[in-house]
Amino acid sequence: MTPIDSISPQTSMRLRRIALILLIAGLHLSVPALLGAESRERFASAYLWGYAFLWSVTLGSLFFLGLHHLTHARWSVVIRRVMEMLAAPATGMLAALFIPVVLMLLLHGHFSLFPWADAAHVAEDPILAGKRPYLNSPFFLARAALYLAVWAGFTRHFLRQSFRQDAGDDAVGAVLRMRRMGAPFMMAFAVTVSFAAIDWLMSLNPHWFSTIFGVYVFSGMALSGLAALTLAVIALRNSGRLPEGCVTTDHLYNLGALLFGFSAFWAYIAFSQYMLIWYANMPEETFYIHDRLQGGWLGVSVALALARFVIPFFLLLPRRAKRHARTLVVVSVIVLAGQWLDLFWLIMPERHAAGPVIGWQELGPPLALAGALLLSLSRFLARRPCLAVGDPLLEESxxxxx
Amino acid sequence: MSELRHKQVGVAGLYDDPSALVRAAVEVRRAGYTRWDCHTPYPVHGLDTAMGIPESPVGGIGLLAGFAGLGTAIGLTGWLSAWHYPIHIGGKPLFSWQAFVPIYFELFVLFAGLTVMGLVFALGRLGRWHSPLHDSGIMPEVTCDRFAIVLEASDPNYSEDAARALLAQTGCRDIRPLIEYEEEDDAFL
Structure with a gap:
């Protein structure tokens, strides 16, 4: 067993190489997509798709980090640094990568991403005209800036205190300062994530509304954060960066149980949204679901239910599965694929009504953004130990x- | 007054802290005992593994019962709403699975839940009127602040001296015989 004190930051060349390959491949596909008029619009949707995935993983991890502090959890101290690593893009990268969305909004004529950004279109549409006090570019950008600032502020606080512990600087005080921000974080998180989901995803179809939409997006976000966390923990453990005996099968069981629980939570929320719309049968609500059950989208909807609920639920049902690292890896990969699919299902039907379209025009931004996320993780690993070595509760955990 | 017959049915060792109990449970399991049990005031983490208790069949059987409930719910809602007494509601199809999903869910949970409860009683042999442990006087202690290992005399490996020696070897300082009292048949006469 490696002594805890000897854990030091380690560069992972393999992770860095994968990240760079993805980034370069993504950029390579994005540049030509930006040149053609039709492919530029497809690029816009695809960028939002990739960005929303990055956002889900980052804020999903931040949610569990905040939950850890809010509940004064002890079992998860061994994986706290991994949560911090996955949440770290929220300190700055998430905001920087939002700039293309800002540009696509301001250059609406070239990208036509958000229909409400088109002044001529809004003028002849009484519903959109009525929503103008909320759905207008300056207010949208101000809100986005606020959300990003709130997430960056809390993440910075959690990370700064955590790094102070590494240096052995007032470790107990740092725990208390992190815990103190747990509850304010959770309240701010709930509001900002709901509004961001409405702004960034629901307003792609500005006629439609669903009051549960924020929770729906959150449920996918929590799942993706957990799946990324589980994958990262198992990868770090297998590569020996997390020393033997640190993360036990009991810790894995907890991650598996949370994944299991949140898959059921996603199904509950998704079905609640669907059933209420189906039951009330009001045309101003049903068209959104109707669009997604037409043509090729029906298959995507069915695949979504399978990938997000049925498969993870039954794979994780036995007690043994939740303790088995390889099963957890398989389920986490399915869950992350499910998040890609879910965001595709939310974003793309607004562009391609007839059925799902996926070509090189769609692949550039997701690959580049996935590469950016992995690059950020590899930079984090090169600078910080992957275990919260200074936490006084580490041994207990x-x-x-x- | 009736005379009380009694016989020794085992040995109990009492411990003051749960980790001593878990360590002792490992020793007892290694010594090859099969008819023995632990008694604690609250669930002790890691005790099942230490005792080598195999995975319970309750979950699997409960799942099957849940599927039986799901089948019942599909049959029930379909038969009632689409065949036996069809009523059109809100212009929706007679067999509207969307509306029945809550019933599918509820009957799944109901069947699984009741089955699990019944199995826990049956497999845990709950609902016995009497156990020698009640006479032994250790129950007030293990439901308060102490932890006990009970080795039963019915174990093929059992001998009183070996059992006492094993418990003593695990660091137990408080070893007591388990006595079962049997009243005469004519106790009330």
Whole structure:
């Protein structure tokens, strides 16, 4: 067993190489997409798709980090640094990568991403004209800036205190300062994520509204954060960066149980949204679902239910599965694929009504953004140990048994 | 007054802290005992593994019962709403699975839940009127602040001296015989 004190930051050349390949491939596909008029519009939707995925993983991890502090959890101290690593893009990268969305909004004529950004279109549409006090570019950008600032502020606070512990600087005080921000974070998170979901995803179809939409997006976000966390923990453990005996099967069981629970939560929220719309049968609500059950989209909707709920639920049902690292890896990969699919299902039907379209024009931004995310993780690993070595509760967390 | 017959049915070792109990449970399992049990005031983490208790069949059977409930719900809603007493509601198809999903869910949970409860009683042999542990006087202690290992005399490996020696070897300082009292048949006469 490696002594805890000797854990130091380690560069992962493999992760860096994968990240760079994805980034370069993504950029390579994005540049030609930006040149053609039709492919430029497809690029816009695809960028939002990739960005929303990055956002889901980052804020999903930030949610669990905040939950850890809010509940004064002890079992998860061993994986706290991994949550911090996955949440770290929220300190700056998430905001920087939002700039293309801002540009696509301001250059609406070239990208036509948000229909409400088209003044001529809004003028002849009484519903959109009525929504103008909320759905207008300056207010949209101000809100986005606020959300990004709130997330960056809390993430910076959690990370700064955590890094102070590494240096052995007032470790107990740092725990208390992180815990103190747990509850304010959770309240701010709930509001900002709901509004961001409405702004960035629901307003792609500005006629439609669903009051549960924020929770729906959050449920996918929590799942993606968990799946990324589980994958990262298992990868770090297998590569020996997290020393033997740190993350036990009991910790894995907890991650598996949370993944299991949140898959059921997603199904509950998704079905609640669908059933209420189906039951009330009001045309101003049903068309959104109707669009997604037509043509090729029906298959995507069915695949979504399978990938997000049925498969993860039954794979994780046995107790043994939640303790088995390889099963957890498989489920996490399915869950992350499910998040890609879910965001595709939310964004793309607004562009391609007839059925799902996926070509090189769609692949550039997701690949580049996935590469950017991995690059950020590899930079984090090169600078920080992947275990919260200074946390006074670390030893207790390592002894955690179910 | 009736005379009380009694016989020794085992040995109990009492411990003051749960980790001593878990360590002792490992020793007892290694010594090859099969008829023994632990008694604690609350669930002790890691005790099942230490005792080598195999995975319970309750979950699997509960799942099957849940599917039986799901089948019942599909049959029930379909038969009632689409065949036996068809009523058009809100212009929706007679068999509207969307509206029945809550019933599918509820009957799944109901069947699984009741089955699990019944199995827990049956497999845990709950609902016995009497156990020698009630006479032993250790129950007030293990439901308060102490932790006990009970080795039963019915174990093929059992001998009183070996059992006491094993418990003593695990660091137990409080070893007591388990006595079962049997009243005469004519106790009330």
């Amino acid at each position: 390592m002894r955690f048994r179910l």
